[in-house]
Amino acid sequence: MADDAIRCDACPVLCYIKPGRTGSCDRYGNQAGKLVRLDPHVVLDRALERGQPVVPFLERSNDWDGSLMSHGETFVTAIGAGTTYPDYKPAPFIISSQVEGVDMVTVVTEGIFSYCGVKVKIDTDRHLGPECSAIRSEGEAIGHVTTSEYGSQMLSLGGVRHLTGGSRHEGSATCDALLNLCNGNAVELKIDNGAKVTVQAGKPPVVDGAQEERMRVGCGSATIGMFAKQWFGKVDEVVVVDDHITGVLSEHQAGKLLGVPETGIKLKGRRSTPGRYFQVAEPGTSWGGTNIEDPLSILGKFNAKKAWPGLRLLMVSTTGEHYAYFELAEDLKPHEAELPANLRESVARIKENCEPALCTVLFMGGAGGSLRAGVTENPVKLTHSVRGSLTRVTCGGAPVYVWPGGGITFMVDVARMPRNAFGYVPTPALVAPIEFTLKLADYGALGGYVESVRPLSSIAATEDGRKRVNAMPDNPWPLESAEVSKKK
Numbered sequence: 001m002a003d004d005a006i007r008c009d010a011c012p013v014l015c016y017i018k019p020g021r022t023g024s025c026d027r028y029g030n031q032a033g034k035l036v037r038l039d040p041h042v043v044l045d046r047a048l049e050r051g052q053p054v055v056p057f058l059e060r061s062n063d064w065d066g067s068l069m070s071h072g073e074t075f076v077t078a079i080g081a082g083t084t085y086p087d088y089k090p091a092p093f094i095i096s097s098q099v100e101g102v103d104m105v106t107v108v109t110e111g112i113f114s115y116c117g118v119k120v121k122i123d124t125d126r127h128l129g130p131e132c133s134a135i136r137s138e139g140e141a142i143g144h145v146t147t148s149e150y151g152s153q154m155l156s157l158g159g160v161r162h163l164t165g166g167s168r169h170e171g172s173a174t175c176d177a178l179l180n181l182c183n184g185n186a187v188e189l190k191i192d193n194g195a196k197v198t199v200q201a202g203k204p205p206v207v208d209g210a211q212e213e214r215m216r217v218g219c220g221s222a223t224i225g226m227f228a229k230q231w232f233g234k235v236d237e238v239v240v241v242d243d244h245i246t247g248v249l250s251e252h253q254a255g256k257l258l259g260v261p262e263t264g265i266k267l268k269g270r271r272s273t274p275g276r277y278f279q280v281a282e283p284g285t286s287w288g289g290t291n292i293e294d295p296l297s298i299l300g301k302f303n304a305k306k307a308w309p310g311l312r313l314l315m316v317s318t319t320g321e322h323y324a325y326f327e328l329a330e331d332l333k334p335h336e337a338e339l340p341a342n343l344r345e346s347v348a349r350i351k352e353n354c355e356p357a358l359c360t361v362l363f364m365g366g367a368g369g370s371l372r373a374g375v376t377e378n379p380v381k382l383t384h385s386v387r388g389s390l391t392r393v394t395c396g397g398a399p400v401y402v403w404p405g406g407g408i409t410f411m412v413d414v415a416r417m418p419r420n421a422f423g424y425v426p427t428p429a430l431v432a433p434i435e436f437t438l439k440l441a442d443y444g445a446l447g448g449y450v451e452s453v454r455p456l457s458s459i460a461a462t463e464d465g466r467k468r469v470n471a472m473p474d475n476p477w478p479l480e481s482a483e484v485s486k487k488k
């Protein structure tokens with residue numbers, strides 16, 4: 001180029017980059033006329049994890065004896081490895097190693113994912129918004145509320161429709177939120193007809209400005225089942241208030257087996273089975289994830305034939321955060337009284353059994369597309385190899401779950417990956433590291449680029465810009481394949 005700009009061909013944007021400048025995604029730059037991947041290339045080392053002396057990565061490479069295989073204690077991740085585009089070129093790094101006498105190869109690339117998103121699990125019983133409600137970031141819809149799970153609200157964010165199917169701003173707001181969540185940063189989300197939630201992987205959620213402390217112990221029915229014995233004899237009736245299943249001790253099977261007498265209590269809502277009520281109130285952020293501030297509002301009149309003056313009633317939420325104690329007056333109306341000391345312990349026990357509330361962020365991407373062509377000339381063979389467990393897929397060295405069925409659709413917990421492992425390109429799409437590790441013999445059999453296989457030491461000796469990171473001790477070592485484990 002006349003102005004010394006060089007062309008980056010690592011993604012479809014094909015930026016022209018002037019000397020000293022970076023391309024649109026800030027991943028590549030022009031350094032003295034050379035196209036350079038700007039973030040350090042991350043290499044995992046498990047020497048520390050195993051209590052072995054740490055040898056600086058580059059020093060180790062000086063000891064290279066020219067053999068093709070390295071010792072298997074270092075794993076080249078795809079973080080900062082770069083991308084090849086178009087995909088039919090071999091992946092940027094195809095690295096050999098020897099693990100327990102087995103020749104292995106790891107194919108490493110930063111995949112560009114238009115088909116990707118994150119699944120967010122938020123441990124809270126507070127109602128964040130109706131199912132299917134749009135979730136917004138920077139005012140743009142970037143996902144929706146999906147079916148809640150036990151003690152947690154679930155969000156589905158991103159996906160190809162939000163990335164590519166709407167306006168340019170919707171696509172970039174989606175990409176930006178996904179990138180921040182995957183890189184471990186906090187993102188503020190607004191749910192239509194619902195709450196404002198701050199989400200950060202591995203941190204407690206913040207719902208409408210209040211940090212969530214604990215997730216619920218279980219639904220109302222489960223709570224009755226768990227604690228019925230501790231209430232028996234100390235109180236005549238217990239109602240555990242819950243958005244989904246509210247439990248009533250005297251009607252519940254747990255109360256029946258203990259011999260708790262009928263109390264003539266009447267609950268609003270729909271009776272599912274004895275002692276289990278649905279829809280006692282609207283969802284909300286108060287008692288047990290409902291909208292009620294006054295627990296008595298979910299009770300009807302006590303049946304005068306069964307109830308008696310002085311009847312002791314405990315109402316408690318599924319986290320123990322809300323509780324109130326009542327006694328029936330002569331007119332059988334409940335009057336609030338101080339919680340007796342012998343019931344305090346059971347309320348504290350509910351709290352004690354609630355786990356800390358956290359946000360979990362799983363990146364989900366489809367690697368069954370064109371990036372396979374950087375691994376093999378016959379892409380479907382890679383899919384079959386992954387399906388047959390001959391090829392291990394990792395994401396920045398972290399284990400992934402590959403969905404059954406077609407394609408290579410995987411999920412990874414971003415908290416198990418090195419921080420800032422993700423990037424983006426302005427198409428817009430997310431850039432995620434992906435590594436395929438398999439036996440060298442299997443790699444040849446699936447039509448891999450065997451001529452491009454090179455030892456770890458060869459890249460270490462000739463290129464700089466690498467960063468050694470200690471492997472996470474809780475992650476399985478990516479070079480220890482099932483085959484190798486079997487051989488041990």
Ligand code: SF4
Nearest residue numbers: 008011014015023025
């Ligand atoms: S957006 Fe980034 S990867 Fe794509 S061409 Fe520009 S600099 Fe290269």
